[in-house]
Amino acid sequence: xxxxxxxxxxxxxxxxxxxxTLDAAAIAVEVRTQAAAGAHYIDLNGGTxxxxxxxxxxxxxxxxxxxxKLPLCLxxxxxxxxxxxxxxxxxxxxxxxxxxxxxGRLARILPLAREYRAKLxxxxxxxxxxxxxxxxxxxxxxxxxxxxxxxxxxxxxxxxDPLLFPVAxxxxxxxxxxxxxxxxxxxxxxxxxxCGLTNVSHGLPARKxxxxxxxxxxxxxxxxxxxxxxxxxxxxATLLGAEAVFGRDEYCVNFIEAFQAGKxx
Amino acid sequence: xxxxxxxxxxxxxxxxxxxxTLDAAAIAVEVRTQAAAGAHYIDLNGGTxxxxxxxxxxxxxxxxxxxxKLPLCLxxxxxxxxxxxxxxxxxxxxxxxxxxxxxGRLARILPLAREYRAKLxxxxxxxxxxxxxxxxxxxxxxxxxxxxxxxxxxxxxxxxDPLLFPVAxxxxxxxxxxxxxxxxxxxxxxxxxxCGLTNVSHGLPARKxxxxxxxxxxxxxxxxxxxxxxxxxxxxATLLGAEAVFGRDEYCVNFIEAFQAGKxx
Numbered sequence: 001x002x003x004x005x006x007x008x009x010x011x012x013x014x015x016x017x018x019x020x021t022l023d024a025a026a027i028a029v030e031v032r033t034q035a036a037a038g039a040h041y042i043d044l045n046g047g048t049x050x051x052x053x054x055x056x057x058x059x060x061x062x063x064x065x066x067x068x069k070l071p072l073c074l075x076x077x078x079x080x081x082x083x084x085x086x087x088x089x090x091x092x093x094x095x096x097x098x099x100x101x102x103x104g105r106l107a108r109i110l111p112l113a114r115e116y117r118a119k120l121x122x123x124x125x126x127x128x129x130x131x132x133x134x135x136x137x138x139x140x141x142x143x144x145x146x147x148x149x150x151x152x153x154x155x156x157x158x159x160x161d162p163l164l165f166p167v168a169x170x171x172x173x174x175x176x177x178x179x180x181x182x183x184x185x186x187x188x189x190x191x192x193x194x195c196g197l198t199n200v201s202h203g204l205p206a207r208k209x210x211x212x213x214x215x216x217x218x219x220x221x222x223x224x225x226x227x228x229x230x231x232x233x234x235x236x237a238t239l240l241g242a243e244a245v246f247g248r249d250e251y252c253v254n255f256i257e258a259f260q261a262g263k264x265x
Numbered sequence: 266x267x268x269x270x271x272x273x274x275x276x277x278x279x280x281x282x283x284x285x286t287l288d289a290a291a292i293a294v295e296v297r298t299q300a301a302a303g304a305h306y307i308d309l310n311g312g313t314x315x316x317x318x319x320x321x322x323x324x325x326x327x328x329x330x331x332x333x334k335l336p337l338c339l340x341x342x343x344x345x346x347x348x349x350x351x352x353x354x355x356x357x358x359x360x361x362x363x364x365x366x367x368x369g370r371l372a373r374i375l376p377l378a379r380e381y382r383a384k385l386x387x388x389x390x391x392x393x394x395x396x397x398x399x400x401x402x403x404x405x406x407x408x409x410x411x412x413x414x415x416x417x418x419x420x421x422x423x424x425x426d427p428l429l430f431p432v433a434x435x436x437x438x439x440x441x442x443x444x445x446x447x448x449x450x451x452x453x454x455x456x457x458x459x460c461g462l463t464n465v466s467h468g469l470p471a472r473k474x475x476x477x478x479x480x481x482x483x484x485x486x487x488x489x490x491x492x493x494x495x496x497x498x499x500x501x502a503t504l505l506g507a508e509a510v511f512g513r514d515e516y517c518v519n520f521i522e523a524f525q526a527g528k529x530x
Contacts, residue, residue, distance in 0.1 A: 217485025
């Protein structure tokens with residue numbers, strides 16, 4: 001399961017403060033910590049500081065690249081910020097988080113992804129009311145994936161995000177997302193699915209338990225990437241367990257190694 | 266999710282000793298503890314003491330019924346033991362664990378289930394080599410369910426067990442079981458699916474983590490009953506979490522109550 005490490009996000013207070021004061025050391029620590037914890041991509045979200053999106057995203061890219069060789073996930077809906085940051089990428093192909101079916105976003109971000117050979121997180125989301133049930137999510141995802149493939153993207157470079165809603169307000173929200181992910185992967189062999197976890201537990205107590213449980217259930221339905229905090233040891237133990245249980249860790253080699261390294265307790 | 270409490274099983278040393286010495290108090294404690302922990306059925310497995318299966322199963326039934334009003338799950342492949350124990354059931358309809366496609370077992374246990382209105386755990390298992398992959402499990406389950414329905418069983422009284430194998434020797438074992446459960450429930454709306462968890466982690470370290478992770482993934486695929494130890498607090502927290510996440514706990518009412526009662530930490 002591909003781990004996109006989520007901690008460098010302006011919605012977190014510490015990151016917002018680091019962005020406001022241009023505290024590069026604070027960002028650097030987050031990059032190193034997540035890389036050491038097992039991240040495969042480092043997500044960079046510079047928030048929405050009016051007129052400064054491009055500047056701050058570039059600042060984050062430069063710091064991240066000075067700390068790690070891991071590929072980066074540029075987390076912005078703003079094509080201008082992405083267009084400014086993408087040329088600075090030095091190492092492995094980046095990921096863009098995210099594109100959806102909104103015509104303006106699709107028309108501006110898809111060419112950038114092609115030009116810079118970026119992978120894409122593709123949100124099952126259009127301009128209207130978001131789809132709550134699995135069939136609606138699948139329909140939106142199918143339309144988006146078909147547009148991306150027509151536009152020259154390889155299925156292997158597309159990570160479909162079903163847009164997970166909180167179960168506290170809709171008991172079927174998580175089932176709808178995992179069912180949609182399973183059906184999208186069956187429809188487009190080779191495409192990936194991805195999800196952030198935190199939305200699912202919005203409004204509930206014991207949120208980390210809820211998030212972990214969702215993660216196990218999503219992996220059991222085929223989800224092969226996740227936007228998570230790799231420094232959360234219980235979450236990582238669940239991820240390693242789910243990989244071992246649900247066919248992503250042959251002979252459970254990684255799981256046994258993690259146990260021997262004391263990472264499962 | 267229906268909880269069949271598994272602790273009274275002759276494969277456990279303490280229970281075997283209690284059976285050998287007819288220590289009723291030791292059995293009674295297990296009945297009460299599991300009932301208090303949230304069991305819906307108390308499984309009674311008296312083991313294979315040659316010539317004494319019927320006597321010991323009856324002994325367990327009598328003790329259990331003196332301690333709880335919960336229904337019982339008579340866990341024996343031995344039709345004679347079941348025939349002796351079933352007439353002693355006083356309360357709610359019992360469950361029989363289990364029937365399969367072996368002609369002798371099917372021919373003897375199905376009439377008992379009908380006569381005593383027992384629910385049945387139906388193992389996806391014939392006489393030949395057990396099925397490792399999902400299609401084989403589904404095929405065996407379909408044949409068995411059709412035989413049971415022809416024999417007069419209601420789908421709502423049938424709990425299909427896909428026969429879970431260890432992932433340490435077959436990485437696809439758990440995926441095969443959850444896929445089979447999902448397909449069986451789609452094929453026979455109203456039928457239930459059930460599983461013991463411990464097989465999946467055979468040969469691995471951190472077995473409880475593996476079992477919990479499988480439980481979450483199985484519930485995410487529709488499994489609606491489980492043979493578990495309800496006195497394991499982390500396992501029960503995962504079960505409550507999976508019910509809340511995967512559409513079996515409207516507005517997460519049980520989950521929030523469990524949190525407030527301190528059961529999720």
